Amino acid sequence: MRVSVLDTSPIVAGSTAREALRRTVDLAELADELGYHRYWLPEHHSMRGVASAAPAVAVARIADATEKIRVGAGGVLLLNHPPLVVAEQFGTLAAFHPGRIDLGIGRALGGPQRVAAALNPGQADSFPARLAELLTYFADSDQPLRATPAIGNVPDVWLLGSSTASAYLAAELGLPYAFAYHLRPAEAAAATRIYRERFRPGRIAEPSIVVSVAVIAAGTEDQAEWLARSIRAKALSRSRGERILLPRPEDAVVDPAVGPGPVLAGAPAALRNSLRTVIAETGADELMITTPVHDHEERKRSYVLVRELSDALSARD
Numbered sequence: 001m002r003v004s005v006l007d008t009s010p011i012v013a014g015s016t017a018r019e020a021l022r023r024t025v026d027l028a029e030l031a032d033e034l035g036y037h038r039y040w041l042p043e044h045h046s047m048r049g050v051a052s053a054a055p056a057v058a059v060a061r062i063a064d065a066t067e068k069i070r071v072g073a074g075g076v077l078l079l080n081h082p083p084l085v086v087a088e089q090f091g092t093l094a095a096f097h098p099g100r101i102d103l104g105i106g107r108a109l110g111g112p113q114r115v116a117a118a119l120n121p122g123q124a125d126s127f128p129a130r131l132a133e134l135l136t137y138f139a140d141s142d143q144p145l146r147a148t149p150a151i152g153n154v155p156d157v158w159l160l161g162s163s164t165a166s167a168y169l170a171a172e173l174g175l176p177y178a179f180a181y182h183l184r185p186a187e188a189a190a191a192t193r194i195y196r197e198r199f200r201p202g203r204i205a206e207p208s209i210v211v212s213v214a215v216i217a218a219g220t221e222d223q224a225e226w227l228a229r230s231i232r233a234k235a236l237s238r239s240r241g242e243r244i245l246l247p248r249p250e251d252a253v254v255d256p257a258v259g260p261g262p263v264l265a266g267a268p269a270a271l272r273n274s275l276r277t278v279i280a281e282t283g284a285d286e287l288m289i290t291t292p293v294h295d296h297e298e299r300k301r302s303y304v305l306v307r308e309l310s311d312a313l314s315a316r317d
Contacts (some may be wrong), residue, residue: 001279001313002286003306004038005031006074006182006212009051009058012230012294013245020051023296024058025065030300032066034307037286038102039066040074049245056089063097072102074178074212074288075160078130079107084147087137091150101155104178105131107166128169131159135173135203157203158210167191167198174202181278182214182290185262192282211284213275216265216293217305227302228265229254231292235261248294263292268309275313287313 009024011017028039041058044050052058055073063071076086086103094101107127137147138154159170162180164187170177177195181188192209199207216231218224226249233252237244247253264274275287289306293299 001310002037003310003313004040004070004210004286004288005036005303006040006042006288006290007052008042008044008290010246010292011049011051013247013251015245017051021058024052025061026296027300027303028062028066028069028071031303032069034304036069036303036307038070038072038288040072040102040104040288042074043077043080043106045080048243056086056093059093059101060096063093063100070100070102070156071097072155072158073104074102075104075106075158077106077108078134079127083130083134084137084145087134087147087150090155091138091147091153094153094155095149098153102158103155104158104160105134106160131169131173161191163187164191164194167195171195171198171207172200174200174204176204176208176210178210178212178288179282181211181282182262188278189281192284196283209282209284210286210288211278211282212288212290213278214261214263215271215275215289215291215302215306216263217268217271217291217302217309218265218298219267219305221267221270224265224267227293227295227298228263230294231261231263232258234292246292246294268305271306272309272312275309279313 007024007027009020011020031039039062041052041055043055045053055076059071059073090103138150140151158178159166159175160178162184179188179191196207216224216227218227229249229252230246232254233247234244236255236258239258264271291299291302293302
């Protein structure tokens with residue numbers, strides 16, 4: 001089973017955006033060394049705890065720092081940007097790093113409504129219309145408006161989603177599909193089933209599904225649960241309408257009645273079974289792992305453990 005990384009460049013308690021971005025480079029180098037398949041960075045705006053706001057810039061840095069791993073946006077939020085600019089940016093990246101660049105496209109805003117107004121004022125195009133426009137720029141045609149660096153330099157384009165709406169669109173256009181299980185696990189099975197059943201060949205010939213999962217791996221169940229205290233505390237604060245940076249486990253205020261959300265935490269044996277269940281539910285061809293851990297070294301250790309168990313993953317025993 002292929003495994004990949006989704007990294008938000010988290011700004012944890014006691015750190016800064018600069019430190020978070022440096023840690024992203026360090027983690028990407030480790031993922032490349034370990035044999036992870038791809039490394040994606042999302043687009044979020046006006047969020048205190050997330051440093052990943054400019055995926056095209058971050059992708060360039062990570063691709064330069066690594067050798068084999070695919071690098072991409074997970075994803076560019078197309079309602080925030082002119083499609084021509086996105087095509088130019090990722091065509092340029094694909095020219096610099098042939099065969100290694102992914103362009104994940106999402107329909108969310110990645111922040112408050114005021115973000116969209118600030119990033120792209122006056123634009124009212126629908127998401128499907130923008131996506132269709134974007135795809136034309138990667139075709140070698142005689143259209144008057146050209147994204148010149150994108151001609152002949154085409155990233156793998158993915159459609160991202162956390163609902164069935166995105167599944168219908170990805171299937172209709174024949175695009176590979178990435179589902180955010182770590183955000184909406186309850187909708188994952190329905191969305192991936194719709195995608196497979198309605199898929200029509202387009203940019204790819206067969207359906208292809210990546211499922212992103214929040215995972216905390218440690219040597220023991222107790223250690224994994226200790227590390228998960230951080231995200232439990234953050235989930236509790238969110239339930240109260242508050243926003244905090246991911247705290248250290250020893251500083252975390254938790255409530256046993258409030259779980260960490262859809263986070264799988266445990267030792268490798270237990271996680272292997274949990275991840276097999278996710279694969280069976282969704283038919284995932286690949287898992288993309290995000291790890292909400294405060295300590296950077298513990299976060300890296302979690303990715304080491306997940307990579308070690310990944311070859312034994314399957315939907316069946």
